[in-house]
Amino acid sequence: MTEHGEAVSLEDQIDQWRSYLRHRRAIHAVDVAELEDHLREQVAVLTDAGLATDEAFLVAVKRMGDLDALSREFAREHSDRLWKQLVVSPSDNGEPHAAVRTDAIVAFCLAVAAAVAVKVPALFGFDLDDDAEFYARNLSLFVLPLLTGYFAWKRRLDVRTLRWLAVPFVAAAVFANVYPFESDGSTEVLTALHLPIALWLVVGVAYAGGRWRQVDGRMDFIRFTGELFIYYVLIALGGGVLTAFTVAMFDAIGIDPESFIGSWLLPCGAAGAVLVAAWLVEAKQSVIENMAPVLTRLFTPLFAAALVAFLGALVWTGRGVEFDRDTLIKFNLVLIVVLGLLLYSVSARDPRSPRGTFDVLQVVLVASALLADAVALWAIADRITEFGFSPNRVAALGVNVILLVNLAWSAVLYLRFLRGRGSFASLERWQTDYLLVYAVWSAAVVVVFPPAFGYA
Amino acid sequence: MVINKDLTAASSTPIVLAILAEGDSYGYAILQRVREVSGGRMEWTDGMLYPVLHRLERLGHVEARWEVSKGRRRRKYYRLTSRGRDQLAEERRQWQAVDATLRGIWRLLEPAGHPASATLVPSGA
Numbered sequence: 001m002t003e004h005g006e007a008v009s010l011e012d013q014i015d016q017w018r019s020y021l022r023h024r025r026a027i028h029a030v031d032v033a034e035l036e037d038h039l040r041e042q043v044a045v046l047t048d049a050g051l052a053t054d055e056a057f058l059v060a061v062k063r064m065g066d067l068d069a070l071s072r073e074f075a076r077e078h079s080d081r082l083w084k085q086l087v088v089s090p091s092d093n094g095e096p097h098a099a100v101r102t103d104a105i106v107a108f109c110l111a112v113a114a115a116v117a118v119k120v121p122a123l124f125g126f127d128l129d130d131d132a133e134f135y136a137r138n139l140s141l142f143v144l145p146l147l148t149g150y151f152a153w154k155r156r157l158d159v160r161t162l163r164w165l166a167v168p169f170v171a172a173a174v175f176a177n178v179y180p181f182e183s184d185g186s187t188e189v190l191t192a193l194h195l196p197i198a199l200w201l202v203v204g205v206a207y208a209g210g211r212w213r214q215v216d217g218r219m220d221f222i223r224f225t226g227e228l229f230i231y232y233v234l235i236a237l238g239g240g241v242l243t244a245f246t247v248a249m250f251d252a253i254g255i256d257p258e259s260f261i262g263s264w265l266l267p268c269g270a271a272g273a274v275l276v277a278a279w280l281v282e283a284k285q286s287v288i289e290n291m292a293p294v295l296t297r298l299f300t301p302l303f304a305a306a307l308v309a310f311l312g313a314l315v316w317t318g319r320g321v322e323f324d325r326d327t328l329i330k331f332n333l334v335l336i337v338v339l340g341l342l343l344y345s346v347s348a349r350d351p352r353s354p355r356g357t358f359d360v361l362q363v364v365l366v367a368s369a370l371l372a373d374a375v376a377l378w379a380i381a382d383r384i385t386e387f388g389f390s391p392n393r394v395a396a397l398g399v400n401v402i403l404l405v406n407l408a409w410s411a412v413l414y415l416r417f418l419r420g421r422g423s424f425a426s427l428e429r430w431q432t433d434y435l436l437v438y439a440v441w442s443a444a445v446v447v448v449f450p451p452a453f454g455y456a
Numbered sequence: 457m458v459i460n461k462d463l464t465a466a467s468s469t470p471i472v473l474a475i476l477a478e479g480d481s482y483g484y485a486i487l488q489r490v491r492e493v494s495g496g497r498m499e500w501t502d503g504m505l506y507p508v509l510h511r512l513e514r515l516g517h518v519e520a521r522w523e524v525s526k527g528r529r530r531r532k533y534y535r536l537t538s539r540g541r542d543q544l545a546e547e548r549r550q551w552q553a554v555d556a557t558l559r560g561i562w563r564l565l566e567p568a569g570h571p572a573s574a575t576l577v578p579s580g581a
Binding site for chain 2: 063
């Protein structure tokens with residue numbers, strides 16, 4: 001009885017010791033196995049010499065040496081291990097090998113499916129160049145359903161949820177294609193721009209699985225979006241290099257590959273890359289440091305400095321903001337960047353850590369962006385009626401108001417947090433709740449604007 | 457007597473290579489052999505042997521293979537390669553040179569008639 005009990009506790013102790021070692025980045029699973037063999041033999045020898053198992057275990061662990069020093073030695077020998085490898089190796093994250101492989105295969109198949117989906121309309125006589133409007137309106141419908149499907153498979157969503165997720169895609173396909181848009185009209189462009197944003201929220205619901213109603217679930221989706229964007233940009237850069245090489249090589253033998261690149265490589269690659277990027281983010285989220293927060297840290301001070309300089313110049317020179325057609329759009333972009341910086345520093349911040357300089361900087365950034373936007377709005381407020389309410393101008397104004405409200409309340413919450421009157425969690429909640437506003441506004445632009453402005 | 461860290465680190469390569477020259481072995485057995493041969497004077501921290509073995513493997517002086525021992529436990533065995541043998545010969549020459557130099561110096565320090573062991577411990581230590 002005692003012997004049995006002791007044997008169990010030794011296994012438990014070794015398990016604990018093993019999991020403790022596994023947390024060391026420089027010590028890989030094979031090394032843990034090697035060290036474990038050593039530890040077991042040492043324990044066996046000591047128990048043979050008459051020690052009780054737990055005593056033998058303690059002595060063996062002690063002889064193994066200080067774990068910090070040991071992992072330092074391992075790190076010195078295997079310095080490459082401190083650079084997290086970008087190759088997905090199953091031993092690192094503890095998932096079984098087969099699951100990682102299946103995941104990769106599913107993602108790859110869906111990427112191929114997305115690439116094929118882009119070319120399916122060609123069977124019905126649609127051409128990428130001649131029917132550019134059709135492709136622009138339906139762009140998100142080629143890729144996002146497959147991405148939603150990937151997460152539905154990964155999170156094992158039930159059939160009922162799947163049905164609910166399918167509804168917005170069907171609705172989107174209807175609204176994008178039944179309206180009689182005038183050619184070269186701005187409502188068509190607005191639809192093409194806003195539909196992906198509205199549908200992105202559907203992807204988010206699938207991504208978060210059952211956690212969509214929780215702040216954490218939505219915050220994870222925000223993190224995922226940022227990482228996906230960065231991976232996508234990296235893949236696009238690689239694709240650009242590949243394209244340049246292909247053109248250069250085929251040019252040398254007198255073949256012009258441009259039509260192949262324009263109608264096959266580029267569109268299919270761009271569609272498939274979304275799924276590949278999503279898979280990479282999923283596979284690597286536990287392995288590499290999230291990039292978006294790092295970039296945020298780097299650029300928050302710089303953007304804050306640029307905005308403060310802008311405001312300073314405005315006051316110093318006494319110039320007003322010159323109004324032209326794109327002023328509002330330019331300031332929208334400023335607000336979007338500031339919001340992105342805010343969002344990704346919020347997503348990376350540990351809510352329990354104390355207030356610091358970076359938080360003050362964040363408030364300076366948001367406040368100066370708000371001031372700059374207010375100046376711009378003031379300058380164009382009296383002119384907007386003069387120019388009339390075109391769909392573009394209403395859409396731009398709507399986005400501006402939405403971002404302004406978000407940033408203004410964020411600034412209030414952040415100030416409360418800085419003065420110790422509020423918690424950081426309320427800012428997180430505000431940002432994650434606000435995701436719905438973007439989606440609803442985008443959906444409204446897609447559904448309401450075309451008929452309201454006569455499809456112009 | 458505790459041998460200092462630098463000396464332990466420097467001597468670990470020839471010692472491990474020499475033990476593997478006797479035959480293939482694995483971590484625990486190598487450590488046992490070190491204790492035996494040194495008569496307990498060399499005390500290595502057990503874990504520290506493994507980074508040394510991995511370094512020798514990276515340099516190509518030893519080769520590793522996994523074997524399933526009795527009791528179904530996997531064990532990593534190390535074997536000296538021909539490059540390792542060359543390295544051992546080289547290390548041996550260097551250590552012999554160091555050894556010869558030190559012996560010469562001890563002899564110079566030694567006052568006539570006193571046994572060597574008495575002067576090994578510096579006065580005041």
